[in-house]
Amino acid sequence: MKRAVIIFLAIIFISAGTIVFIKSASAKEFRTSGIISNVAADGNNYIATLKADDGKEYTAVTASIPVQKKMLMLENGDKVTVTGSVIHYKAAFNIEVKDILKSN
Secondary structure (H helix, E strand, C coil): CHHHHHHHHHHHHHHCCCCCCCCCCCCCEEEEEEEEEEEEEECCEEEEEEEECCCCEEEEEECCHHHHHHHHCCCCCCEEEEEEEEEEECCEEEEEEEEEEECC
16 A cells, blocks of 8 residues: 555656655665766756766756755866765666765
């Protein structure tokens, strides 16, 4: 029953035009480094593309105000290290960002 309610709520949010990420309780802390691009606001979230050093491309998402402020100071091409949780959405790897640090 709980799963049905979560799926129902996800459908409501998605149909309202809001991007919803559902994370399992078993989500582990994730850390990667790479080049950031396309930082943009999307409703209450900030989203950026991260081309990781391992060649994978991630979408980095945050609703945290302190992290949003850090993301706004970044420019395309900046080298960063991102810490957060991996969320699988539409066969893509997304990162719910808890911290982002610019590398020198």
